[in-house]
Amino acid sequence: MKKEFKVSQADILLQKDIADQLSGLICGTKKYYIQTYGCQMNSHDSEKIAGIFEQCGFVKASDKTSADLIVFNTCCVREHAELRVFGNVGALRTQKEENHELIIGVCGCMMQQEDVAKKLYKRYPFVDLIFGTHEMYKLPEMLSNVINGQRVINLAKNDDDIAEGIPVIRNGSFSTNVNIMYGCNNFCSYCIVPYVRGRERSRSHKDIIDEIRQLSALGYTEITLLGQNVNSYRSPDAGESIDFPGLLKLINEIDGIERIRFLTSHPKDLSHRLIEAMATLDKVCKHIHLPVQSGSTRILDEMNRKYTREGYLALVDELKKNVPGIEITTDIIVGFPGETDEDFNDTLTLVEAVGYSAAYTFKYSKRKGTKAAVMQNQVSEEVKKQRLRRLNDCVVMTLKMLNEKYIGTRGVVLVEGCDDTRSGKMAFGKLSNFKTVYFPGDESLIGQYLVVSIDEVMNNSLKGTLVSK
Numbered sequence: 001m002k003k004e005f006k007v008s009q010a011d012i013l014l015q016k017d018i019a020d021q022l023s024g025l026i027c028g029t030k031k032y033y034i035q036t037y038g039c040q041m042n043s044h045d046s047e048k049i050a051g052i053f054e055q056c057g058f059v060k061a062s063d064k065t066s067a068d069l070i071v072f073n074t075c076c077v078r079e080h081a082e083l084r085v086f087g088n089v090g091a092l093r094t095q096k097e098e099n100h101e102l103i104i105g106v107c108g109c110m111m112q113q114e115d116v117a118k119k120l121y122k123r124y125p126f127v128d129l130i131f132g133t134h135e136m137y138k139l140p141e142m143l144s145n146v147i148n149g150q151r152v153i154n155l156a157k158n159d160d161d162i163a164e165g166i167p168v169i170r171n172g173s174f175s176t177n178v179n180i181m182y183g184c185n186n187f188c189s190y191c192i193v194p195y196v197r198g199r200e201r202s203r204s205h206k207d208i209i210d211e212i213r214q215l216s217a218l219g220y221t222e223i224t225l226l227g228q229n230v231n232s233y234r235s236p237d238a239g240e241s242i243d244f245p246g247l248l249k250l251i252n253e254i255d256g257i258e259r260i261r262f263l264t265s266h267p268k269d270l271s272h273r274l275i276e277a278m279a280t281l282d283k284v285c286k287h288i289h290l291p292v293q294s295g296s297t298r299i300l301d302e303m304n305r306k307y308t309r310e311g312y313l314a315l316v317d318e319l320k321k322n323v324p325g326i327e328i329t330t331d332i333i334v335g336f337p338g339e340t341d342e343d344f345n346d347t348l349t350l351v352e353a354v355g356y357s358a359a360y361t362f363k364y365s366k367r368k369g370t371k372a373a374v375m376q377n378q379v380s381e382e383v384k385k386q387r388l389r390r391l392n393d394c395v396v397m398t399l400k401m402l403n404e405k406y407i408g409t410r411g412v413v414l415v416e417g418c419d420d421t422r423s424g425k426m427a428f429g430k431l432s433n434f435k436t437v438y439f440p441g442d443e444s445l446i447g448q449y450l451v452v453s454i455d456e457v458m459n460n461s462l463k464g465t466l467v468s469k
């Protein structure tokens with residue numbers, strides 16, 4: 001039996017009532033500021049938090065110092081993020097002393113770690129509101145309690161928490177994110193995400209399609225589907241058997257949507273059906289983010305990734321053969337416990353063999369409560385640093401060679417922004433395959449799909465000229 005993880009409509013309405021009451025009280029007289037750390041999932045959560053704040057009558061502040069309500073939406077995937085949050089929250093002490101009405105909140109993944117949340121609660125008595133990743137929809141109630149003088153700490157761990165109909169204040173006007181699932185069941189041995197985001201749970205495909213139809217009506221043309229492991233998406237709707245490729249097919253039919261992206265794909269679950277969907281559905285972008293983490297089969301096994309180096313390379317071959325022009329990006333960890341020079345060398349040779357168009361590289365960071373944190377043979381900081389440097393050099397070298405093939409080609413760019421440079425105003429945006437292209441152009445082009453010819457390659461991007469509007 002597939003399980004529905006939805007919050008009841010009555011609970012959503014109750015929160016809306018509380019928000020309406022607060023809104024009557026606050027009426028745009030107070031400002032909020034949200035500082036976000038971490039991944040796209042967190043950024044999207046912040047858009048929902050902003051939606052709830054505005055529903056409660058707050059308006060957006062242009063900076064932290066002018067805000068009456070400051071919230072830090074935290075990440076805990078790596079240790080340094082945690083240190084930064086403690087520093088930045090601590091730095092608000094003076095602002096709070098000067099303005100006793102100021103509300104300070106800390107939320108997100110880091111606060112879902114009970115010991116860390118309690119440490120923060122104790123160390124910073126001026127923090128009014130702490131909540132984790134599960135009950136964000138109860139924010140109106142939490143906020144109301146804070147306004148009534150309470151200190152609130154909500155560390156609930158409840159997987160039945162998919163809340164539909166929460167207002168969202170989106171950062172962009174043509175490209176945006178849509179959650180399709182939450183949580184992760186994979187328990188990679190280094191990773192804290194399954195502990196703080198809970199079990200895997202998919203949204204109803206009907207709710208997803210409704211949301212994207214509404215976004216299309218508002219003028220959004222590019223959608224990025226978010227989930228920790230989108231390939232294990234399964235619609236919970238009774239009598240339906242819609243998996244991720246099935247969902248892509250439904251979204252591909254929505255008028256007004258031009259580009260569909262998705263994040264993140266676990267290699268162990270990347271099916272032939274998904275590759276076929278990428279090859280045949282015209283709106284699905286020719287890009288896949290496929291974290292490899294390591295090029296050594298032995299380390300992959302220790303990481304509990306459930307694929308081998310050879311299996312990964314075979315997948316990459318299949319993708320390249322079936323989806324012409326595809327670009328692949330990845331995540332890689334160096335210095336996982338027990339990683340030898342030989343294992344690391346396997347990572348370097350894999351990077352050369354695949355030819356990534358971008359790699360997000362990280363030094364292994366010990367996360368309390370994960371299997372890898374208690375493994376023997378932890379790698380020294382010095383060795384991690386050296387390996388990270390060598391890996392980044394290797395990525396850039398392969399990338400430079402691979403970019404050459406773009407010279408003289410043409411592609412469609414969705415323009416995202418515009419920079420003032422020494423050679424004048426340059427517009428920039430992405431090809432379907434996620435390559436960034438710069439070309440002479442101004443703000444008026446933002447949000448448009450334009451044909452650009454490529455004449456030059458830079459380290460991380462391409463440079464071109466506008467062919468047609």
Ligand code: 5AD
Binds near residue numbers: 078291331
């Ligand atoms: N140390 C270093 N990097 C990590 N990641 C996840 N957990 C850790 C950790 N403990 C990286 C992985 C993942 C990305 C989002 O963060 O590469 O894909």
Ligand code: SF4
Binds near residue numbers: 185192229
């Ligand atoms: Fe973490 Fe692995 Fe889940 Fe990704 S798939 S969120 S790395 S446990």
